[in-house]
Amino acid sequence: MAMPHYESETYKQDLAVFRIRKLNAPWREITHLGERKVLPRHHELGNPEGETFFFLNRGSLRLSCIAEDGQERVVMIMEEGVIFGEITFMHKSSVHFHSLRTLSECEVFIFPNTLLDDVGFCLQYPHLILNLVRSLGVKAGAFFSQIYDSNLLDARGQICRMLSHIWREQGKAEAVNPDLSQIDMANILGIHRSSVCRVIRELRDEGVIGRFSKTRLEVLDPETLMEHGEMLCILPSE
Template sequence: MEKTWYLKRINIFQGMSEAEMKQLDGITHMKHYDKKSLIYLPGDVSDQVYLLKEGRVKISKISEDGREITLVILEPGEIFGESSIVSNDQTRSSVAEALENAYLCIISRRDFEEFIHKKPELALSITKLMGFRRRQIETMLEDLVFRGVHERIALLLLRLADRHGKVVGDKKLIDISLTHYDYANLIGSTRETTTACLNDFKREGLIEFQKRKVVILNERGLKERAKYED
């Protein structure tokens, strides 16, 4: 099945010619991953780049004491697995897991390197993307050091709403199913503490739960809890 129509939706590939898109289509193959399937682990050989077609993928790190820290949740149209290749690392340093049933377009390391060698502007776009993600991680680490758990949870909900939110009347649904354990991993806390904070926000009328999804009822109040600055 031709994948050109999908590849055109990926930001870093926009602006390429039809011939270049067909070349890219020719070096990718599609693979399905079931929900909760592991795509790669730390120490795995870094020999592929992934383009997310459908579903969501979680990228996380394992700390020295064995705790999982979620770095980002990726949406369709995003690329991942490219950083270790661009930085010339031979093995993975993070975990990639399918949060939902996912379809990925996969490119081998060799084909990817040859392709970006011919497209220096693509290499620049990937470098900028890596820089943006690095700044996101730095911000998250600063939050861990300087913010309390209630602030971190409030900030996380606001960021998830920006990235995955849907407006429903005067409310905003975070349209992604996460457990309290997932939320804890996203803010570097325990499940018990995270659950207590979420329940506090519910009692305060800031949020409500719809199964494993959070609905923001009072965005202004949540921003006050987060000490959020526009």
Template sequence: MEKMNHYIETYSYGLPKSLTELFESINFVKKLEKGEEIYSQGEKAESFFYLKRGKVRVYMTSENGMEKTLSIISRGAILGEAAFFDGMPRVSSASAMQKAEIVVITRQILENAFRTHPEIALELLKLQAMTIRMLSLQVDSITFRDAESRIANFLLESAEERGDNRYVFATQEEIGTAVAVSRVTASRIINEFSRQGLLSTGYGKITINNKKALEAIASKA
């Protein structure tokens, strides 16, 4: 299936403590294999999901079979909530990028939570407002930032801390797709960052060596 390049926002923001505690306490957990579908574009949303482990790709498919990746969801975030709340068919699909665990949140579970903890409803509204803000920043990034700045920002936003190191688990092609530049351009910029000692590259993995320098590049308009 052909894939269409598009800017990807990696959602790594933390949920409020009250929501995290609620979702972590739910026993309706489903284990997923790499590539397994969570929900499909066009279907009715009977639930939404809390990602307990792994990463998930959210994407749209056109009538001629082209795919456009919309976001990569990291653990500790929710997905599929928009169609659940507005009652409209899902506008995207989601699948596991690696082995994952999701908590399935049904309407009954949420209504029970509202009765015992009504403040959770306000937290969910704040979360939706944050998502809208992030989408606005996404438009700003793709419109006004140069390729170096976008790639530096993507690396910083996507990095996972493991011990004293920070890693980005993505290929250069995936990074290019993420920031809407060609693979050749992404490779050239990443290699230049590597030459300057800002990062080290390996197959499917980048180690960030100089976070401050990348932050300076990412902040350029």
């Protein structure tokens, strides 16, 4: 059986967060095997136990990692046509906590995780299993990219990379609407708010950026901004 055709853009890096959609669209053909449920906006799924996995048929979800001190970092936005909860079934951890919160009203189909162990199901729907393997690879790549940014870029590098991304995505105008506050940036990047404020202040003093608010970002020296966003944090030799 031939693999189904995929749309050209099923995932992309949006700021420091990966956004995926329609990555598992072929699974719509078996929604009749699942339990349909509608989740309201801002619904918290918490840390699922791995007894079920989900197909998001409509709406969007935010996946965050939760540190021991309660700090939250947003790592992925999932939109329609995406499976979630399958990694918890395949990889169990009692110390790694995450949160799934709906960003809009969501329609999901809930499947028992035993489906993924059912040889008969795998033989009947081999294209869905191949699709699931492919999507796990995409997610692994997204997580690796974020680990790379977190460990090889210092706070300044991460912030400059995010600001330059916003600037490029919005047409490279001198003033753009980031729709992102400094607090939002701190949560997304997993950087303390005081560090974000310090870097933003330094960039203003250096003339790299001007005003930065949730509705307005002024980029005065885009070349320097992009240069800092690509600079790796090199540890000094002892």
